[in-house]
Structure formats: C-alpha cells, structure tokens
Amino acid sequence: MRVVGSLWRSVRSLPSWLQIVLLGQFVNAAGALAWIYLTLYLVDARHLTSANAGLLSAINGVGLIAGNLFGGGVGDRIGMRRALLAGLLGWAACCAAVPITPVVALGPLLLVAGTLGGVTRPLMSAVVLSALPVDQRRTGAALWRVAFNAGAIIGPPLGALAAGSHFGVIFAVDAASSLILAAVIWRFAPLDSARPSRSSRAGALPLRRTLRGKRFTVAVLVTVVVVDTSYRQLYVGLPLELHRLQAPTLVYGLTVTLNCVLIVLAEVWVALRMARRPPAAVIAAGYALVGTSWLLFGAHPSVPTAIAMVVVISVGEMLYKPTATAAVADAAPPGYEGRYQSLYAGASISGTVLAPAIGGAAFGHHPGLLWLGAAVAPLLAAAALVTVRTARPDAESDYGVVSAPS
Missing domain, CATH: 1.20.1250.20 (MFS general substrate transporter like domains)
Incomplete structure (x- = not known):
C-alpha cells in the first residue's frame, strides 16, 4: 500500500497538464502494437519469407534509431511540442498506410515510419523533463516509464487477439492511439517558447x-x-x-x-x-x-x-x-x-x-x-x-x- 500511495502522491504533485499527458502516454503505449507484430504481419499477412520480413523490420529499426538521434535537434530548432506533434501525426499516417501499401514500397514507408516513431521518444522525454524543476525530474522520468510500461502490459495481449481477427486492426489501433496522444499534447502541453532567431542559431555552440x-x-x-x-x-x-x-x-x-x-x-x-x-x-x-x-x-x-x-x-x-x-x-x-x-x-x-x-x-x-x-x-x-x-x-x-x- 505504501508503494501505491507513493505513486499516487507523485502523480498528484505534478502539474495537471502533465498528469493528463502521462495518461495519454499510457493510452499510446497500450496501442503501440505495429512494431511488436510487424515481422509476424509481414510473414502471415503479406506472405514474405522470414528473411525478407526480417530485412524490412531492420529497415524500420534503422529509422527508429535515426529518429532517436536527430529528433531532439529538430525539437530544439522548431519547438518540442511542435516537433512532437509532427512525429505523432506522421507515425499515425504511416501506420494507416502500411496495410494498403504494395510490398515493393514497404521499405521506404517503414524507414520513414521508423524515423517518425523514433523522434517521439526524446521529444516526449524533453517535454516532460524540461517542464519540471530539477528536484522532480527523477520522479518525472520514473512516472513516464511507469505510464509506458503499464500500457505495455495491456497492449500486446489485446494485440494478439486483434491479430487473430485481422492484422489490419493492429495498425488502425496504433494510429488511433498516436492520434489520441497528439490531441492531448495539442490541447494540454504548454506552447513552445519563441523560436530562436537565425542569428542566434548561427552563434550557438556545436553540440x-x-x-x-x-x-x-x-x-x-x-x-x-x-x-x-x-x-x-x-x-x-x-x-x-x-x-x-x-x-x-x-x-x-x-x-x-x-x-x-x-x-x-x-x-x-x-x-x-x-x-x-x-x-x-x-x-x-x-x-x-x-x-x-x-x-x-x-x-x-x-x-x-x-x-x-x-x-x-x-x-x-x-x-x-x-x-x-x-x-x-x-x-x-x-x-x-x-x-x-x-x-x-x-x-x-x-x-x-x-x-x-x-x-x-x-x-x-x-x-x-x-x-x-x-x-x-x-x-x-x-x-x-x-x-x-x-x-x-x-x-x-x-x-x-x-x-x-x-
């Protein structure tokens, strides 16, 4: 009970907008099914060999890593909230497009999808942590992970049931959960601060x-x-x-x-x-x-x-x-x-x-x-x-x- 009480008090201590954003993160994590079942989808629904399915999944992984590496830089330049919304909306569009895309075009699509999905992780972390004082950042990071893992407990079993009916449902659910989080970010997350001028960006130190x-x-x-x-x-x-x-x-x-x-x-x-x-x-x-x-x-x-x-x-x-x-x-x-x-x-x-x-x-x-x-x-x-x-x-x-x- 003490553990549950600590969790509840920590959530209540956060700004109200951030509590809602963490709830949106939970929904998004529960619906994040596309990458989990991608290889199985390619083999079962698209009738690819395991080698070709693995290659396409690897292409998606390359995009994921690239998005993680470069997403934060995009956010620093155009604003965290703005970049996060673009990433979520782009990922949702890619998810919706996968079931109707010809096999020959899946490689480029999955590369773009992975990149857009990858940018959301550092941007979401930056949105959460930059809004908190130093003395709350460890707790904020922990709560972000709790929201994600709670969704990860619920999502995969439900995804397995959905896949048994129709694999397209998985991509629809993933797109919908991303749109829900995007709506929460758009409605509740603080607006980005003023964008730095071109002259100030030119004078900024290299990373x-x-x-x-x-x-x-x-x-x-x-x-x-x-x-x-x-x-x-x-x-x-x-x-x-x-x-x-x-x-x-x-x-x-x-x-x-x-x-x-x-x-x-x-x-x-x-x-x-x-x-x-x-x-x-x-x-x-x-x-x-x-x-x-x-x-x-x-x-x-x-x-x-x-x-x-x-x-x-x-x-x-x-x-x-x-x-x-x-x-x-x-x-x-x-x-x-x-x-x-x-x-x-x-x-x-x-x-x-x-x-x-x-x-x-x-x-x-x-x-x-x-x-x-x-x-x-x-x-x-x-x-x-x-x-x-x-x-x-x-x-x-x-x-x-x-x-x-x-």
Whole structure:
C-alpha cells in the first residue's frame, strides 16, 4: 500500500497538464502494437519469407534509431511540442498506410515510419523533463516509464487477439492511439517558447563543444551503451536459453510481463527513496545489479533462476534508467534540451542493435560466454562511472541531489 500511495502522491504533485499527458502516454503505449507484430504481419499477412520480413523490420529499426538521434535537434530548432506533434501525426499516417501499401514500397514507408516513431521518444522525454524543476525530474522520468510500461502490459495481449481477427486492426489501433496522444499534447502541453532567431542559431555552440568538461555526462552516455546491450539480453539471450531448456514459450512471456509489472508497481517508490543519493551512486548501483542478475542466471540456468534474474535486473533498471535520463537532462544547457535527450535516447536504444548481434554470436559459441560477458560489462561500467565521479567530486555529477519528499 505504501508503494501505491507513493505513486499516487507523485502523480498528484505534478502539474495537471502533465498528469493528463502521462495518461495519454499510457493510452499510446497500450496501442503501440505495429512494431511488436510487424515481422509476424509481414510473414502471415503479406506472405514474405522470414528473411525478407526480417530485412524490412531492420529497415524500420534503422529509422527508429535515426529518429532517436536527430529528433531532439529538430525539437530544439522548431519547438518540442511542435516537433512532437509532427512525429505523432506522421507515425499515425504511416501506420494507416502500411496495410494498403504494395510490398515493393514497404521499405521506404517503414524507414520513414521508423524515423517518425523514433523522434517521439526524446521529444516526449524533453517535454516532460524540461517542464519540471530539477528536484522532480527523477520522479518525472520514473512516472513516464511507469505510464509506458503499464500500457505495455495491456497492449500486446489485446494485440494478439486483434491479430487473430485481422492484422489490419493492429495498425488502425496504433494510429488511433498516436492520434489520441497528439490531441492531448495539442490541447494540454504548454506552447513552445519563441523560436530562436537565425542569428542566434548561427552563434550557438556545436553540440560536442557543450559536452566539454562534462565528464560525468559523457561517462553516463558511454556506459549506458554498454549496460543497455547487457540488459537487452533479456530479449535475446534469455529466450534462447529458455528454448534450449525446453521451457514453454509462456514462461518467457511471463518473465517479460513480470519485468513490466515490477516497474509499474515499484519504480516511482524507488525513485523517491533514492532522491537524496547522488546520481552517480544510484546509476552505478543499477549497473551493478544488472551485472549481478546475469551472474545469478549464468551460474545455474533454469526457470527459477530466470525469474530471480528478472527481479534483480528490474531493480537495477529502476535505479539507473530514470536517474540517468534525469542526469542528462540536468546537464543540458538552455536550448539544447532536445539534443541532450536525443543523445541519451540514442545511447539507451543502441542495445536493440548490438544485443542481437553480440548475444546471438556469443550464445552460438557457448551460452556461458554470453552470461559472463553480460555480467562483467555492467560491473566494469559501474566501476568506470564511480571512478569518474571520484576523480571530480564537485563536478556536474552532483546535479539532481535533492531532499526526499516527506
């Protein structure tokens, strides 16, 4: 009950417009089905081979990464709200177009769709975090993730039922949920501030120069790439190992659901409890738990240790992900909020590309090699982050230390 009470008080402490936006995010996450079922749709409804379906899905993934990397820069130039609305409306249009597009034109369409879908993540994060004072950003990031994961619990099972009837329903639902979030953003999100003049944009520092002297921020971005690759073995190595153990497919589905449920129930409570801790310590502790989870599983792979691993890795995720998101937001100079969130989004999503390649190759060679690497990499990342923090104890890594709410 204390956890639920903390979650409710945290939501009530936010501005009313942001509460409504988070509700819209929940609806959008519940309807975000197209990318989940894309490969299956291409094989089942479009009768493509698994190789061709995988290629088209990969093209969509390339667009997704590009959108994450460049969306924040677009938002800094034309306004976060304006760019977010364009991304949501464009993604909805692409979703509606997929079922009626000839196969030969699906590649370009999915590339554009992925790019438009990708821009929404850093822009949504920037809209939420830039509207909050520093002492609420960790909680705000946690609540954003809770809204997303709550929707992710509900959406996929409903999507499976819809796919059984007609695959086109999935794309219609995804488009509709994006339009709902766009309507909420348009109606309730604050208007963008005045756009910078051309002369001021010309005199602005290049992004890389704003990072000079921000060793902690750079360390967070680099180590997140490493840890995210390890974390995402949850979606690559774990299902392969459970299949090797001849566990029912349902077992893997339940582990993913368990991860989402734990985040929804406990992430905000964890964020509040960690509010007095320096970001570096919280992030490093999260990294260490991610590594420990794979040590636990690798020592004796089985269904019980898989469940225990998911619990430990979920706690690690709750520690490092919202804290790292807020730390990067705190480091952003005025006018660079979107680009800094794109840097973090690009780093945190990198594992979707690296994890399958590394995990598949390592597992094929020897599963134990994968578990060892997945454990050691986050532990080294934690040590590196602590080293950077210790070397510069008065640096920007102290940002975001606040008094915990009573």
